[in-house]
Amino acid sequence: MPNIHHQEVIDQQLAQLLEQDRRLAPVSQAAGPLHPRMHPPGFEGLARVICGQQLSVASAGAIWQRFSTRGDAARDPGSYLALCDAGLDGVGLSRSKVQTLRTVARALVDGQLDLAAIAGQPVADALAALTRYKGIGPWTAEIYLMFCAGHPDVFPVGDLALRKSVEMALGLDEAAQPSALARIASAWAPYRSVAALLFWRYYGAVRNKEVMPV
Template identity: 30%
Template sequence: MRELRVSVLPPYNFDLVLDRLSLDPLNSVDISSRTVKVPFYGEEDEILEVTATGTTDDPSFLVQMEKEDRGNARLDYLKKVFQWEGTLQEIHQHFLDTDLKDIFTEHSGTPVVLEFNPYSTLMKSIIHQQLNLAFAHTLTQRFVHKFGREKDGVWFYPAPGETAILDVDELREMQFSQRKAEYVIGVSKEIAEGRLNLQELEKKPDDEILKELVKLRGIGPWTAENYLMFALGRQNLFPKTDIGIQNALKKLYGMDRKPTLAEIDEMSEAWSPYLSYASLYLWRSIENRK
């Protein structure tokens, strides 16, 4: 086991990061030891263990790796996933002059942590479409437990090629709808057969990525925006059709109804160019946390 010490710029609240990661039952999180085990998708499945050793104002981490990190591929991956480069101070300061001041003060130092794999981000988003969060997690868990892989308590999503050859009935048996099963298999085929190259897609600007993704059956604006935020870490996305966002805004402004899309546009105007952070912190404001 290789060990590495990492320091990042404050503020950075890893306890709130773990709190949110723990909402997904597929994540291997230990709140008491301030540790998360991260799946690393390479030629072989590996586990990277990240433990917080510092505070919000002096953040530091112990990273444990199974193999030597030649070329810093594993560390670079963790830096990207946990947004360890740069500082949240400028973003935090931006929101202190907006209607989100109190929410940003409560959740100060929470980064937009990425999902652990771009392909799994797409699969999770498609599965979660139009479902309540509890059943969405249950359905995703069934999918990964049946077709993915487990190593030392850490779950890895199946590869695109493995999902592409599934039969719709295999997913229907898990309570997938007919269409959702078709979407999961169809998008996986696009990737497995090379028509959708996620590595090449990452190099493009937001608007081009959105246009390319929504061409695929089963991927609408909500899923595409989630991909930009949680697979690529783009900072200025605001999925205004998301029910959670709408409910958070209803709560924030004390409304007796959900805001209209036009009202949401007006509300969120001052939050650019960090709309992804506005989205995350609004979700945090209504999540049932442990």
């Protein structure tokens, strides 16, 4: 399966997804075009996702904007390690995120973590390789795999906006807990990443706000 870094791949996979599950046709009509902001794999992409943990899109964007002004610290792990904590004053990163970024940066510099290799691994292996580091949970790892590695078959069931979107779009009687949502999303394999993009876009269109994580 090709990764979803390119718009033509997203369009092709969406067409195949809609053919696979006809219930999604009205969802797609309401959502409109899918134009996600994809990012290259590496420290910068993972740092961007870590910055956005448990924050609104607007808050995460503001923090990333400030972080990006601190030299190459947001892009290069060595530069991040060279920046003392005082250099992050005013950025808005929590202490735990500062530490998570330090852990990831150290693992990259020491060669313990290879994000380029992870981008080509099966989902289960890639998730295991990322979540072994404190501060990187399933949501962070899945968002990185989708938006940075471009993996085509990821559905972050722990994302609240995604869960609410599926509930609304499919008219579920009960809240879709992660385990139930995983079962529902299994019908959209091997295009689950595009399905996730579709439901984020749908929720944003219905609520008139940006909910795409990065």
